[in-house]
Amino acid sequence: MVPPWIRVPGYGSHASGHLPRWRRPNPGHTLAARNPCTTEKAVLTDLDTSGTAPAPVREAPPRGSLAPDRGPPTQLPDAPGRPPAAPLAAGAFAALRHRNFRLFWFGQLFSLTGTWMQSTAQGWLVLELTNSELLLGLVTAASSLPVLLFTLYAGVVADRMEKRRIILAAQGAALVFALALGLLTGTGHITLGWILLLVLLFGTANAFEVPTRQSFFVDLVGKEDLTNAIALNSAAFNLTRVIGPAVAGVLIGTVGIAAAFFLNALSYLGVIGGLLLIRLPKFRPPPRTQSTVENLREGFAWIRGNRLPKTLVGLIAAFSILAFPYAMLLPVFARDVLGVGAPGLGALLSATGAGALAGGIALAVIGDRVRRGPLLLVSSLSFTSLLVAFAFSRSFTLSLVLLAAAGFTMILNNATTNALLQSLVPDALRGRVMSVYVFMFLGMTPVGSLQAGAVARWLGAPVALAGGGVVLLLVILIVWWRVPELREVR
Structure with a gap:
């Protein structure tokens, strides 16, 4: 049975009298009583507020409890007593002062470059083998199918086991799979069946x-630099998104597709080496007092009982189904709509990555200086509108500009959603809640890829992308109208 105090004050229906003293809501923090001139527009008591009056002394929650981790009180920029803000340049790289994060981050630069090379080469290979947008969508869906099957259980494992060991095992397995894909392609034995099998293993x-990686950042940098770590990780992800596809496009046109797969296998050594050099306190597994099913139910109950996390998870699912399939359709746009071939595909992907890199750097610089609620609204509407515009573009140059702008707004949207959710989740549930986030982020991709592939086969790729974008715009507007807390959250 899920404990009744799993809900967050201000969201659940439990009266304060049924909550431990440290879980009872502060009447001064309710939305109706909040004075916008003296307090932050935080919606939850999870997001601690402080105004010009001294904050009441609170008893810290017991270690390992399911109470949202509040951290130190935050204040408005003009609130009295606020320490001087760190210089923008220093704040942009705050997480890199942590040795463990530096090792992991630079290792990721190598590994993710190879990942983007393989992703680009794989999409082109499938299109060359099958000449079918629907089968291209099927392969993309197959790569995400394991997310539907295993991600929620993986969240339970991440809360029970040492996270570094899990990541090491996954990276080592992916290295082997990349080698197999390269060998099969290089020797001419590659078929759609082999591709489907290997993408299932990768998935x-x-x-x-x-x-596990999403919940690992807090172990590397702590809560203080968590938002910055997420932003820098997004920047690394998208820096490699610029380099990887461009290199893959050159390789495909010169030495062949297999080279991209072999280089991806080699790139895994970077992150594996970084993980082996990281020094962490000895891991002490928590006592197992519940079954796996009960653990999963507990994570879902926390999300279901808290309106803001539930809304964030729902939004990311909508993006995964209606917007993110654009990446799967890019080979079709490159070959059939814009007529630019494999090098053009690499350029389109690199433009998206360049914009997303700029977005990650911008988010790292501004940090918490901008309210995350309005930032989420503007970035989500902008990203979706830019995708609709790209769907109707027939100019290669204009398409590059639109995708770069879409990448910028996409990373603002994704990273802000991630950071906001992580700021709300209690440590004891972090792995499970983030597994639900990943489940929606990646697990809904098969649904999105299949629907986009089917519509593209029937009506064309531009209609598939534009139609999904228009529906998503309506979803975003409805959510922002019905959930005012999301507009006001700090």
Whole structure:
């Protein structure tokens, strides 16, 4: 049975009298009583507020409890007593002062470059083998199918086991799979069946690695620099998104597709080496007092009982189904709509990555200086509108500009959603809640890829992308109208 105090004050229906003293809501923090001139527009008591009056002394929650981790009180920029803000340049790289994060971050630069090379080469290979947008969508869906099957369980594992070991095992397995894909392609034995099998294996490794990595950042930098670490990780992800596809496009046109797969296998050594050099306190597994099903139910109950996390998870699912399939359709746009071939595909992907890199750097610089609620609204509407505009573009140059702008707004949207959710989740549930986030982020991709592939086969790729974008715009507007807390959250 889920404990009744799993809900966050201000969201659940439990009266304060049924909550431990440290979980009872502060009447001064309710939305109706909040004075916008003296307090932050935080919606939850999870997001601690402080105004010009001294904050009441609170008893710290017990270690390992399911109470949201509040951290130190935050204040408005003009609130009295606020320490001087760190210089923008220093704040942009705050997480890199942590040795463990530096090792992991630079290792990721090598590994993710190879990942983007393989992703680009794989999409082109499938299109060359099958000449079918629907089968291209099927392969993309197959790569995400294991996320539907294993990610939620992976969140339980991440809360029970040492996270570094899980990530090491997943990266090592992916290295082997990349070698196999390169060998099959290089020797001419590659078929659609082999591709489907290998993407399923890759997807299984990702199902365990991604949610574990998302909850691993707090172990590397602590709560203070968590938002900056997420932003820098997004910047690294998108820096490699610029380099990887461009290199893959050159390789495909010169030495062949297999070279991209071999270089990806080699790139995994970077992150594996970084993980082996990281020094962490000895891991002490928590006592197992519940079954796996009960653990999963507990994570879902926390999300279901808290309106803001529930809304964030729902929004990311909508993006995964209606917007993110654009990446799967890019080979079709490059070959059939814009007529620019494999090098053009690499340029389109690199433009997206360049914009997303700029977005990650911008987010790292501004940090918490901008309210995350309005930032989420503007970035989500902008990203979706830019995708609709790209769907109707027939100019290669204009398409590059639109994708770069879409990449910029996409990373603002994704990283802000991630950081906001992580600021709300209690430590004891972090792995499970982030696994639900990844489940929606990646697990809904098969649904999105299949629907986009089917519509593209029937009506064309531009209609598939534009139609999904228009529906998503309506979803975003409805959510922002019905959930005012999301507009006001700090």
